Amino acid sequence: MSCTTQSLRGSLKKMTFITAPTTTATGSDIRVRFCPSPTGTPHVGLIRTALFNWAYARRTGGKFIFRIEDTDASRDSEESYGQLVEGLRWLGIDWDEGIDTGGPNEPYRQSERGEIYQEVIEKLKSSGHLYESFLTGEEIEQRNIANSRAVQLGYDNSERDLSEEDRQSYLSEGRKPALRLRVPDQDITFVDLVRGEITFPAGSFPDFVLVRPGGAPLYTLVNPVDDALMGITHVLRGEDLLSSTPRQIALYNALVEAGVATFIPRFGHLPFVMGEGNKKLSKRNPESNLFLHRDRGFIPEGLLNYLALLGWSISADRDIFSLDELCENFEIENVNPNPARFDQKKADAINSAHIRLLTDEDFMGRILPYLQSAGVIQGEPTAKQLEILSAAAPLTKERVIVLGDVPAMVEFLFVDVADLKIDEDALKQLPENAVEIVAAATASLQNLEDFTTDAIHQALSDALVDGLGEKPRNAFGPVRTAISGRRVTPPLFECMEILGKEQSLARLEAFAQSR
RNA sequence: GGCUCCAUCGUUUAGCGGCCCAGGACGCUGCCCUCUCACGGCAGUAGCGCGGGUUCGAAUCCCGCUGGAGUCACCA
Numbered sequence: 001m002s003c004t005t006q007s008l009r010g011s012l013k014k015m016t017f018i019t020a021p022t023t024t025a026t027g028s029d030i031r032v033r034f035c036p037s038p039t040g041t042p043h044v045g046l047i048r049t050a051l052f053n054w055a056y057a058r059r060t061g062g063k064f065i066f067r068i069e070d071t072d073a074s075r076d077s078e079e080s081y082g083q084l085v086e087g088l089r090w091l092g093i094d095w096d097e098g099i100d101t102g103g104p105n106e107p108y109r110q111s112e113r114g115e116i117y118q119e120v121i122e123k124l125k126s127s128g129h130l131y132e133s134f135l136t137g138e139e140i141e142q143r144n145i146a147n148s149r150a151v152q153l154g155y156d157n158s159e160r161d162l163s164e165e166d167r168q169s170y171l172s173e174g175r176k177p178a179l180r181l182r183v184p185d186q187d188i189t190f191v192d193l194v195r196g197e198i199t200f201p202a203g204s205f206p207d208f209v210l211v212r213p214g215g216a217p218l219y220t221l222v223n224p225v226d227d228a229l230m231g232i233t234h235v236l237r238g239e240d241l242l243s244s245t246p247r248q249i250a251l252y253n254a255l256v257e258a259g260v261a262t263f264i265p266r267f268g269h270l271p272f273v274m275g276e277g278n279k280k281l282s283k284r285n286p287e288s289n290l291f292l293h294r295d296r297g298f299i300p301e302g303l304l305n306y307l308a309l310l311g312w313s314i315s316a317d318r319d320i321f322s323l324d325e326l327c328e329n330f331e332i333e334n335v336n337p338n339p340a341r342f343d344q345k346k347a348d349a350i351n352s353a354h355i356r357l358l359t360d361e362d363f364m365g366r367i368l369p370y371l372q373s374a375g376v377i378q379g380e381p382t383a384k385q386l387e388i389l390s391a392a393a394p395l396t397k398e399r400v401i402v403l404g405d406v407p408a409m410v411e412f413l414f415v416d417v418a419d420l421k422i423d424e425d426a427l428k429q430l431p432e433n434a435v436e437i438v439a440a441a442t443a444s445l446q447n448l449e450d451f452t453t454d455a456i457h458q459a460l461s462d463a464l465v466d467g468l469g470e471k472p473r474n475a476f477g478p479v480r481t482a483i484s485g486r487r488v489t490p491p492l493f494e495c496m497e498i499l500g501k502e503q504s505l506a507r508l509e510a511f512a513q514s515r
Numbered sequence: 516g517g518c519u520c521c522a523u524c525g526u527u528u529a530g531c532g533g534c535c536c537a538g539g540a541c542g543c544u545g546c547c548c549u550c551u552c553a554c555g556g557c558a559g560u561a562g563c564g565c566g567g568g569u570u571c572g573a574a575u576c577c578c579g580c581u582g583g584a585g586u587c588a589c590c591a
Contacts, residue, residue: 072590075590076591136589150516154588198520205586211589214589223591239520240586241585242586243519243586244587245519246518271520310527313528313539317538318539319527319540320540338522340526343541348541349540349541349542398554460550472550473549473551475550476551480551487551490552
């Protein structure tokens, strides 16, 4: 009996070849997914992966599925899970199926799919693709040393045809077997969507473990199984998974033979997002943290535009584009395989360009939370504060890189004379006759009926430039400092109009007295 | 070490045999605009890793080298 099984297995082994077809899905049949595991805060490299998958689905009319890979209870956290969802929502990356949204392949968290995996494992076992492996890592290493086989080669597939006696003997010792995939002895070739044809020679990797002793399925099983079950046609993921692709193709082939899947998806491996030096942007690097960018005041449009530029471009002479434009033009085949470095300066420039593209009203709405968290506005804004905000918005929009720059720039508009602080660097560059200039300014404005930008400008020019013979730069500097306490501000005359005549004059007088 | 991937200005990207003694953007420098700072405009700076082929012609194709990266878990 065992002899028959042996020879049967032997012939089965010889017959194990990659015969399963690769998907031919195009257009709306395309199904892509984003399947992070919830560890730590969302990383910009991860977000770039999500973005490209999403853009590809939107470009092709396909479906974007959001699944969570939380099979490692020790590393996964609910907090991280929440952040992933929050991050995507904030960015406006929406999904057609998955977490919260639901869909025909529920549940979308691997921690809730245990029964599904057990069924698949049974099918794989009964179709002869899995076999029991009792050797521990230590024993495998010892075997290699004893056989003068390189230790790095790992497992030697020695239990492929374990005899029933040996099996019983292991079991009687109380050992429980892991389950390994019988990997075909064959070169594995696939056409990577971003890199072209890639071949891994036969023997590149040993039979690998899919199920832990005790029955807990590993990522190696669960990731391709879920992709298969969810009908994923295109797997776009980080370059770090490139060398595991032949393993997954081998598994897929088994899945097809076992009747679990019907095709092998196509793969595309996205270049790394690098940090300083030649290292992958690690979670230790602050700029890898999605929420740090948000807290600084990146807007989703800016961050996503920049991230898209890491490996892709919309055309030869343009790099500012909207999400809609990304979706209309994104082609996975155009993704550059080179690793790309995250450059904060460039990211900042892209973000500030997008901020300038915002309408004043939109901008105003977006800076409010930043003003609140900086304490410039406490709680809900008053009508007066909204009025100031609305007047200041167009003035500041053009001169910030991130929304977080706004509070310091406009704070002086929201405080009373008594609370106005005069910065050191503003005082330092004042001319000798600053007090004289401010006094002249006060005099010229006191009787100004029409306290508007143009009228203020006219009055001050007449008094200071024509009257005192000062260069404009010297003339308005002290006024700016008196009004704002700062060296750099939004346009002065507009600011004075926003403050109003009374407040402006009060500040000029307070300044003169303090000198 | 085995296997795999990658290689154009400081950075990012265009280039898929002649349109390129290599284009855009960011950065940096200078100038203009200007009440400061920005914005905007103009100009400048700087690159095909090396060596062989193939070809009338190569940044583009092939091979080798060098360099960099990833991966070889009962992590994901």
